[in-house]
Amino acid sequence: MEADFAEYLDEFTRRDWETLDPGAVTDPVRVAVVGLGWFARDWALPGIARSAYTEATVVTDVDADAVETVAAERDLTGVTPEEFRSGAAADAYDAVYVATPNATHSEYVRAAAEQGKAVLCEKPLEATLERARGLVAACRDAGVPLMVGYRMQTDPAVRRLRELLDAGVAGEVVHVHATMSQTMLGEIDGDADQWRLDPELSGGCALMDLGVYPINTTRFVLGADPVRVSGRIRSEHGAFDGVDEHATFRLEFPDGVDALCTVSQNAQHASRLEVTGTDARLILDPAFYGREDRGFAVVRDGARVDVDVDQVHQMEEEFAYFGHQLSADEPFHPDGDHALVDARALDGIYESAETGRPVALDGGE
Secondary structure, eight states, X not given: OXXXXXXXXXXXXXXXXXXXXXXXXXXXXXXXEEOOSHHIIIIIHHHHHHXXXXXXXXXXXXXXXXXHHHHHHHTOEEEOHHHHHHTTTGGGOSEEEEOSOGGGHHHHHHXXXXXXXXXXXXXXXXXXXXXXXXXXXXHHHHTOOEEEOOGGGGOHHHHHHHHHHHTTTTOSEEEEEEEEEEEHHHHSOSXXXXXXXXXXXXXXXXXXXXXXXXXXXXXXHHTOOOSEEEEEEEOOSGGGTTSOSEEEEEEEOGGGOEEEEEEESEEEEEEEEEEEESSOEEEESSOSOTTSOOOEEEEETTEEEEEOOOOOOHHHHHHHHHHHHHHTTOOOSSBHHHHHHHHHHHHHHHHHHHHSSOEEOOOOO
């Protein structure tokens, strides 16, 4: 079995999108980081620094102490959100990375667009579908490139899985199973991160924060968009009053392929993506969390091969792609229009959970 797919796994971490020489980069893209929560501090800033194509120059946050601390630690320019929005430090950056609560993405993305800066915005795009559409329109109207932070799309394990599917190693895809869960209250540190429990800021909890991973990653590896969705959400723990603690949903793809997904903010840590075809199963486990090494396996006719995967820093790969595409003057694949498909799917799943009926996606984004 190994000989059938080994050629696709040679040089596992190869960057099939890379046309420039990273060793020859002398003028990396300067990035302003908006939002200094744990993810930006522990993952995004190190990823920017590790990437040959980017460097952080400016930081901002509503927490003045965080700005002062991070700016001093990394020798960066710290500004207030008001100063950022006014463009006071605009000469010091070429692009903006937005990692604030969902409902505040628009104000910072719009400010960056008005300044003519390229944008990398975390997913989901916004707290509501309507606001997400407005954010994308603002960048389009300003003529600035917008990339959305689907880091799974630049993870080599996910890209190799897609290549194997495209090569027919699994045969015809029949269905997909995906799960992602964590004990959020214990795994995410600090009160500042609990905005996910505020529906006005987050737009939802389990589905918005975690559900977007299996939705977008499944779309990416299948190279297709869902045409109908259905789902159920529930909350039991008092801390999740007003938001979804657990969510189960189904994505219906063209040609009859279904993806069955479960996500939870209050269950044992898990992260798995399994694509089953007529000839083989392809498995990523762990699949989605950046702090975990990928596990990659192919199962066929009762035989399982676990691939020895070269691991990467997910945010380094994402920022390398972002900086590379800007430097090469090439478009981004996970752009705003791509992200709107996810926003519509999320909206449809919430609608289905409320009405008890499947929701057709109009595809008119």
